[in-house]
Amino acid sequence: MNEPILPITDVDKSLSLEDFDRDMDDLADGLEGLPILPQDFSRKDIYSDHD
Numbered sequence: 001m002n003e004p005i006l007p008i009t010d011v012d013k014s015l016s017l018e019d020f021d022r023d024m025d026d027l028a029d030g031l032e033g034l035p036i037l038p039q040d041f042s043r044k045d046i047y048s049d050h051d
Contacts, residue, residue, distance in 0.1 A: 002026055 015023075
């Protein structure tokens with residue numbers, strides 16, 4: 001089904017756009033149920049306890 005993920009050193013630099021799109025679709029598969037971030041989400045939301 002899904003191809004194994006290779007270490008970054010083994011990445012084929014001749015990846016086609018179609019292969020890239022397929023890989024991104026595979027990566028996103030099953031993430032549809034995650035909540036969507038608010039439109040005004042920013043770094044301040046992540047680092048709210050830092051100045």
